[in-house]
Every structure is written in C-alpha cells, then in structure tokens.
Amino acid sequence: MTRPIHLLAASAMLAVASVAAAQTGVAELPYDTVPGFALRMPADMHLGEAAGVATNSAGHIFVYTRTGNPTAGLGNSRLFTHGGSRLFEFDRSGAFVREIGQGLYGFLFAHAVRVDAQDNIWVVDEAANQVIKFGTDGRVLMVMGRKPEAVTVRLPPSTTPAAGGGGRGGNTPPGSGGAGDQFNRPSDVAWDAAGNIFVADGHGANARVAKFDRNGRFLASWGSRGSEPGQFATPHAIATDAAGNVYVADQGNKRIQVFDNAGVFKTQFADVGVPTALCMTRGPHQYLFSAHTGDPYGMDDAAIYKLELDGRIVGRFGKAGKLAKELGLVNALDCRSDNELFVGELSNWRVQKLRLGKSGQP
Secondary structure, eight states: OOOOHHHHHHHHHHHHHHHHHHHHTSOBOOEEEOTTOOOBOOTTOOOOEEEEEEEOTTOOEEEEEEOSOOEEEEETTEEEEEOSOEEEEEOTTSBEEEEESTTOTTOSSEEEEEEOTTOOEEEEETTTTEEEEEOTTSOEEEEEEOOTTTOOOOOOOOOSOOTTSOOOSSSOOTTOOOSSSOOSSEEEEEEOTTOOEEEEEOSSSOOEEEEEOTTSOEEEEEOOBSSSTTOBSOEEEEEEOTTOOEEEEEGGGTEEEEEOTTOOEEEEEOSSOSEEEEEEOOSSSOOEEEEEEOSTTSSSSEEEEEEOTTSOEEEEEOOBSSSTTOBSSEEEEEOSSSSEEEEEETTTTEEEEEEESSTTOO
16 A cells, blocks of 8 residues: 655654654753863873773772773784773862773773772773772772683583573573673673672673672673663663662663663663663662763764653753763763763763753852
8 A cells, every 4th residue: 555745744744743842852951061170181191082980989080091002912822912991090179199000901991980889999891801890099809701812711501590581591592691700892880789790791792781799709690682671782881779770771772771680671761862871879869860872973962861760851961072061972971969970981082070050050
C-alpha cells in the first residue's frame, strides 16, 4: 500500500515537530563558570586530554590525563609500552600539588579517575586493561587486571550465573567476558556503601559490569553485547546511589540503565542523549548528572543533564564549543554538591568548574 507524497511529508513534519517539542520541554538551567578557577600547571608541564577528574573530601582535585611520553621496548618476543598518561593532584584553588605514580607501568591510556569514601584514588586505564588503587600517600594499594602485552590471559569458563537470570557457562553470550578481572578496555569504577567495587568494562570485546568485594575478590558479572535490557553497547560510565543501585551509561544504546546491587535490571532512562559521563551527588537527596555528546568529537552537540534518581529530568545546561562554559567531548564529571561540578574535556584539554544558578550567585 502506498501513501500520497503530501501525507508522507506531513507525517515527517509532525515527527520533527514532536522531537522539537520534546527537546524544548526540558528546562534550560542557568549556570556559569566559577570565577577565578583554573588548574595551574608547572611551567614545564602540560595537561593534555582530561580523561578523568575527581575530588577528595578536602576539595583536592585529581586529573588523570592523556599526556606524557609513551615508550615501547622489546622484551623477549613481546612489545612493552608505558608512559602515555599521568595523574596530577591540585589543591582546591587549582594550584599544582604533586604528580602521583610517575612512570607507573599501568599508565598508558587514561580513561577515568575516582576517589572513594576513604579518599583512596582509583584510576582506570583503558589500554592497560587495569584498575589501580592508590592510598592517600600516593602508594599503590591494589591492582586489578593485567596489561595484555605482559602475559597471555586465558579466560576460564565461568561457573557464576549471570545476575538477573541465565547461565554463563558453555554458551557465553558475546561481550559477557570472563569470571574475574580480565578487563578489555575498561572505562569506569564505582563503589557501594559496603566498599564493593563495580567496574564498567566495555570499550573492547567486553560489554559488562563486573562486581568485586572491597578486597578485589570477584563476586559477579552481568551484561553482554546488545540492545535488550541488561545488555550494553559500550558501558562508558558508572555510578552508585546511597541505596546501592548501579547506574550505567550505555553509550551506544543512548540510555542509562539502572540495576540493583546484584545486577538485576530495574529501569532505564532513554531521554538524555548519548551519555558519556556520570556522577552522583552526596547528601540525603541525591541527583545524577549525565554528560551528553551527540557527535564523535563532541564539538557540535553537547550538554549536561541533571536528573532525579527516578529518571525525571530536572533540566539541562551547556552547549558544544571551545569558549568558557562550553563543552568539548566531556569524558568525566565530579559532583560532590547538588549545584557544583567539575567537568573533564578531551577535545578542549581542560577541566572546568561549573556552578548552577544565575551568574553572581554565591
């Protein structure tokens, strides 16, 4: 059955109008940069792509950045690489404090940095396939995963059932990974109140969330590659709320999925564009912030959404660009308060401190 051209055109116009109405239905939140804030590097050091940004309880700022001098060496028959990323600490005013882990074997291609409730510093390195925990003194306390060129990792068959139903034995779905910390280009890390560790593992062959106890012992894993509830197409960021629920930025599927602490699917938020970074506020009334990047370089279509934990959108703010207040491929968010957050950008090589509210408000 065919439809007249004018009816098809009218239908197309109606669809466009519906999308526009949906977009304009989201409140635009007033915001500004925090006056006078900037990260101040030593004269002979440069920031590079700000892949990760996080703060501790004292307000110090940690940036895991794609800068440095990558090197490669031949050992036996394997190529060993390191040195492509660096971890910097700044005080609350933005003054440089120190570099942590200089020359560390697992620093290769930065993807995230987070700070836990005890002020330990965790980095996620995509190319090294590792999650590394540092104490407040900058010493390594735990290493999860293994760099691929150092050893051939054999994935044992899993005997742990996938959370939410289904087995992960002989018939393993694509992207579900191995039973443990055999990460494949991991992207983010979060914790619950008990200290359990949740790793978003999904830039490479894996498309899953892996759960470990506070000592790094593997507990469970869920997810596989796909678009159904509980499946992922690049789980790019992860956050947890005070109740232990897990929020995953499912970038390729343009949604945020929500799971309980055991990995059982609860709901999804599909009206927040393409989520690339998440952060959860503290306090009795928590909010979720989600960065949207609608184009590959993040320079044409960008915004940050503020959401209630049931998925209701409080509003959005920001646009793509290179000027102050504008956004360039946001890869990291940190938000200890409801209306102030740090934004790490890849395309603009910077960290901005943004504050919601009208300009000039305290």
